[in-house]
Amino acid sequence: MKFKQLKIIFAIFSFSVNLFAQSSGDFLGIKLRPEVQTIVKEIERKTGEEIYSEFIQQKDYMLGSSLISEDGIPVVLIDYSLEDDPKKLEAVIVHELLHLRLRVNNYPTFVFSPSVRTAKGPAIEVEQSNVNDLKNLIEHRVFKGEMERFALYRHVNLAGDAAKGAKKQKGKEGGQTEVINYVRAILEYHKASDIEELRKIYEANNWKNSIKTGEEIAALISQSNPQTPQAVETVFLKCILKLYPPPSPKYTFKLTLDPENKFWRRMIINTATQPILRKNK
């Protein structure tokens, strides 16, 4: 869906591609610091394309997003609300560049196989956004050190959004989205009191399982500190086994490389049966 949307963007705004020449170190009007310019150069060298960047309305509470297009072009999209907030704008640009740097260094994205089904329909339709979020939370762990070194996290505080949403959901059952929101709160909220506020709302909603699973996944991610694509895949698998617990230990998930996807590494999530462990005599 994103890609279709992107094609439209290209059609309408293609004239603006060169508005922000990366070579001068300007990025959406921000002068990037030299360490960050190095990241831009690495992304452009490895994709062989200039980064396309633009202010555009982002959905929900998102401040920015990034991707590599179907044509292999690295793209950074930033919400309009940041246009006049240079500190926050810089933080979100750098953040998205750090995601893109992982993309060009073979860190994978994950997509459900069309054959994986849920009670509510194909997983790729109803659960894909949750695994996209999970992938992002793991990637934030990968580049946490850099974001801290650049002292950029203090300009972005996500607290409050999930609490507002959860209050509206009272009476409904907690699902995977609620788990992911709780993981995000534990890993990314600045103040313990904000996590505590969300925990209380979850308890009032009777979402104890979402709290427990969220805590387990947050622990898996924060302890993992993955620094290779393979390490990311390992922690991702551990996390989805918590997020979507199989009906019995006989079942598990497996990841296979999507051979169709040429411009970055994408793994297909499938279900599998565990190999039977035989004891050596």
Ligand SMILES: [Zn+2]
């Ligand atoms: Zn991110």
